[in-house]
Amino acid sequence: MSSTINISDAIALLGLSLIFLICRFVYNGIVNPLNKVPGPWYARWTTLGLKLSTLSGRRIHYVHALHQQYGPYVRLSPTEIAVNDAEGFKQVHSCTKPWDKSRWYEVMVQQKKPVFFSMAESGPHGIRRKMFARSFGKSYIRNHWEAKVAHMVNFAIDRFHDEAEGEGVADVLKWLTFMASDISAHLMFGESFHTLETGVKSHFIEVLEKVLMGNVIGSELPILRIIGKRLPIKAVQDVFNPYRLIWQYAQEAVKTMRVRVEKRNIFAEIMARVEKSEQLDDDDVTCEALGLIIAGTDTTAITMTYFIYAVLSQPQIQKSLEAEASNLPEDYSDADIEKLPLINAAIQETLRLYGATNGMLPRMVPAEGAYMSGYYIPGGTTAITQSYSLHRDANVFPDPEKFILERWLPGTTGRYRITNTARSVYSPFGAGSRTCLGIHMAYMAMRYGAAAFLRKCPGATLAPSATAECMEQQNYFLTMPAGHKCEVVL
Ligand code: HEM
Structure with missing residues (x-):
């Protein structure tokens, strides 16, 4: 008798779920106010186009082509909608009334506790x-970390050179990632991690x-993650459950943080200030340490790599940058490099065309909805912007695909004026x-990287493989x- 009830309950549940799905399908396809926003016909019915582009590593190109x-x-x-104008950009990323990050960040990051990067709500x-x-x-970064950063950057360029x-x-x-x-x-x-010394990819980088x-x-196909985590196959586990492999490294952050006297890592000083209110426990610090390493490593290495690629692609620009770098004093500082117009213009232009985080930044439209360029966008919609497209709008950056230093040089007037x-x-x-928490650290590393490369590798060229x-x-x-x-070849 009870099994009959269970089966009929199950059928009823299935029926209700089906009705819900059909209603949602019909709502999204026919009634949803988002239907007024232009786009490919299939976008109102399915996420498939977007997911395929994401899984094939072509999402920025797909969204750009749609714009x-x-x-x-x-x-x-x-x-979901994508937004690519100044007005909309201001709404999505407002400082005064920030739109929450979408839940996608939490789904993607998958840490034991929410971290900086993934926290959705603006309050916490x-x-x-x-x-x-x-x-x-x-100034804090310069006072405490400049000598270390300068040393590591120079060491990396020496190792690359050798x-x-x-x-x-x-x-x-490779060498910039180690650095x-x-x-x-x-x-x-x-x-x-001493990867610069060993010249071998560390276990941590592999993870x-x-x-x-x-x-x-996992964020695009959560079902794969759920299955992958449970499959007793190490290679699959490593992809879908990787934090278990590096948790012990990150716990070092907690231990080191306790060595207060020398303030040996960045958390020591942070904790010295927040400890009394006990707002950060050991798991928070461990998760943040992992999150910050992920946020700060490939981003910096990739952007600097594109700097070198872009500069070596244009020998005239390369020559003028090399001349500028060669005039730095022997014991130059970050503040000295910051004064050099050409190198800084080239860094800005690299970030415009090749910033390592130029893809989607998804935000939730607030519950009351929003009007954007005359369209009503219901609350809960995900609005994304991508700097890949914002930086390639020809009305805003003329000749957008060209690497033009003039845009960023002081005193530029006319066509390329910013x-x-x-x-x-x-x-x-x-x-x-x-905005990026590590922006000053990133700029400092890029400035030192640019100066060191230009001074130590004059006349370098791209290898045929590049x-x-x-x-x-x-x-x-x-x-x-x-x-x-x-x-690169010397
Ligand atoms: C060239 C190098 C870098 C680039 C291009 C870059 C880019 C970005 C971007 C675009 C965001 C915003 C993400 C979003 O809104 O979803 C971001 C956030 C963040 N970045 Fe960076 N980043 C770089 C280096 C670093 C470094 C070196 C660190 C740390 C040492 C760092 C830590 C963070 C953190 C913690 C956030 C989250 C901030 C928040 O939500 O308040 N980044 N970064």
């Missing part, structure tokens, strides 16, 4: 940001690569209340060279 075809507002899926995020902000400020001389060719992406991960480890754990791949696949609109959408480090195809931007949340390398 070129349909304009600045595009329907991407039943519940604001509290955490306040705790960390001072330790990531420009390999290129010895082997005839060397991969800048960025050693810097991150030193900052977060108080101890470098990080899996974290990124597993997280993107307008207020250009300034307001220029967002290689995000925007509003969620083709346009190899350097094409592949996008799995981060954007990296599709060939996963950038070889």
Whole structure:
């Protein structure tokens, strides 16, 4: 008798679920106000187009092509739109009324506890940001970490130089990734991974690569993650459950943090300020350490790699930058490099065209909904912006695909002058209340990297393997060279 009831209950439940799905399908396809937003016909019914582009590493290109075809507002899926104009960008990333990050971040990051990067709501995020902000400020970073960063950058360029001389060719992406991960480890754990010394990819970097791949696949196809975590196959487990492999490293951050006297890692100082209110426990610190390493390593290495690629692609620009770098004093500082117009213009232009985080930044439209460029966008819709497209709007950045230093040089007038609109959408480090926490660390590492490379490797050229195809931007949340390398010859 009871099994009859169970079966009929199950059938009723199935029926209700089916009705719900049909209603949602009909609502999204026919009634949803988002139907007024232009886009491909299938976007109102399915997420498939978007998911396929994400899983094949082509999402930025897919969304960009849609903007070129349909304009600045595009329907991407039943519940998502992409926004590509200054007005909309300001709404999505407002400083005063920030739209929450979408839940996608939590699904993607999959840490034991929410971290900075993934916290959706502005309230808890604001509290955490306040705790960390001072330790990531420009003068703090310079006072406490500049010597270490300068040393590691110079060491990385020396190692690259030696390999290129010895082997005839060397991969800048490899050496810059070693450099960025050693810097991150030193900052977060108080101890470098020493990959620059060994010249061998550390276990941690290998796991990080899996974290990124597993997280993107898992966020698009959560069912794969659920199954993958349970399958007793190590290779699959490593992709979908990678944190277990690096948790012990991150716990070092907690231990080191306790060595207060020397303030050996960035958390020691943070904790000294927040301890009394006990707002951060050991798991928080461990998760944040992992999150910050992930946020700060590949981003910096990839962007610097594209700097070298872009500069070596144009020998005239390369020559003028080399001349500028050669005039730096022997004991130059970050502040000295910051004064050099050409190198800084080239860094800005690299970030415009090749910033490693130029893909989607999804936000939730607030519950009351919003009007955007005349369209009513219901609450709960995901609105995304991508700087790949914002930075390639020809009305804002003329000749958008060209690497033009003039745009960023002081005193530029005429066609390439940076307008207020250009300034307001220029967002290689995000925007509003969620702007990159590590921006000053990133700029410092890039400035030192640029100066060291230009001074130590004058006349370097791209190897034949550094083709346009190899350097094409592949996008799995981060954007990296599709060939996963950038070889250079001295
Ligand atoms: C060239 C290097 C870098 C680039 C291009 C970059 C880019 C970005 C972007 C675009 C965001 C916004 C993400 C979003 O809104 O979803 C972001 C956030 C963040 N970045 Fe970076 N980043 C870089 C380096 C770093 C470094 C070195 C660190 C740490 C040491 C770091 C830590 C963070 C954190 C914690 C957030 C989250 C901030 C928040 O939500 O309040 N980043 N970054």
